[in-house]
Amino acid sequence: MGSMIGDIRSGFRGIFALLAFKPDWRQHFDVSVDGFARSFLAALYALPAFILLMLAANHVLAGLPGGDTAQVSVLEAFGQYARIWLLFPVIAFIVVKALGLKTGFSAWIVVHNWAVFVLLHVQAFIWLMAAAGLANAELLGLLLAFYQVIRLFVHWRVAAGALGLHWGLAAGAACIPLVVDALIVYGLTSASGG
Numbered sequence: 001m002g003s004m005i006g007d008i009r010s011g012f013r014g015i016f017a018l019l020a021f022k023p024d025w026r027q028h029f030d031v032s033v034d035g036f037a038r039s040f041l042a043a044l045y046a047l048p049a050f051i052l053l054m055l056a057a058n059h060v061l062a063g064l065p066g067g068d069t070a071q072v073s074v075l076e077a078f079g080q081y082a083r084i085w086l087l088f089p090v091i092a093f094i095v096v097k098a099l100g101l102k103t104g105f106s107a108w109i110v111v112h113n114w115a116v117f118v119l120l121h122v123q124a125f126i127w128l129m130a131a132a133g134l135a136n137a138e139l140l141g142l143l144l145a146f147y148q149v150i151r152l153f154v155h156w157r158v159a160a161g162a163l164g165l166h167w168g169l170a171a172g173a174a175c176i177p178l179v180v181d182a183l184i185v186y187g188l189t190s191a192s193g194g
Contacts, residue, residue: 007038008045011114018111018161019154025161029114031107039113043085046117049124050081056127064137083184084120088112091177099173101163108162115158119151152178 014028029035058071072080089109096105126147130140155178160170 004041004045007041008117011039011042011117014111015115015118015154018157029107029110031110033106036106036110039110040085042113042117043081046120047081049121050077053120053124053127056124056131060127060130060140083181084116085113087181087184088116088177091180095173095176096163099163099165099169104163108159111158111162112155115154119154122150123147 010028014025017025017028030038054072054077061071092108092112093105096108126135126140126143129135129143130137135143152174155174156167156171159165159174160167163170163173165173
C-alpha cells in the first residue's frame with residue numbers, strides 16, 4: 001500500500017512539475033527497467049477513476065436526446081481501457097525508432113503513463129460534475145473541449161521533456177500516437193455502425 005501511495009504521489013508531483021516547466025521534474029520518475037515496468041501499475045491505480053468516468057458518462061448520456069445509443073457497454077469500456085494503455089507503447093517505439101533516437105523510449109513511456117493517470121482523473125472529475133448536476137450540457141461541452149486542449153499540451157510536454165526534443169519535433173512526436181488512436185477509434189466506431 002505504501003508503495004502505491006508513493007508511486008501515485010511521485011507521479012502526480014512529476015507531471016505537475018513537468019507542466020510547470022520546473023527543471024527538477026525528472027527526479028520524480030524512475031526510468032530504469034524496474035521503473036518502466038512499475039509505471040504500468042498506473043493503469044491499475046487509475047481503474048477506479050475510469051470506472052467512475054464510464055458510469056458518470058453513461059448516466060449523463062442517458063439523459064440526453066439520442067444518448068441511449070451513445071452509452072458505452074462494459075465490453076466497449078474494457079476495450080477502450082486496454083487501448084489507452086497498450087497502444088501508446090507500440091506507437092512510441094515506432095516513433096522513437098523512426099526519429100533515430102538511441103534513448104528516451106523508457107522515459108517517454110514512464111512519464112506518459114503517469115500523465116494518462118492524471119488525465120483520466122481530470123476527465124472523470126468533469127463527467128462526475130455533470131452527473132451530479134453541477135454542469136449542464138453546454139458547460140460539459142465547454143469543459144470537454146478545454147480538456148482536449150489541455151490533453152494536447154500535456155502530451156506535447158511529455159514528449160518534449162522525456163525525449164529531449166525541440167518543441168516543434170516534440171509536437172509532431174506527441175501527435176502521431178494521438179492521431180493513430182483517433183483513427184482507430186473512428187474506424188471502430190464506423191465498423192460498429194455508430
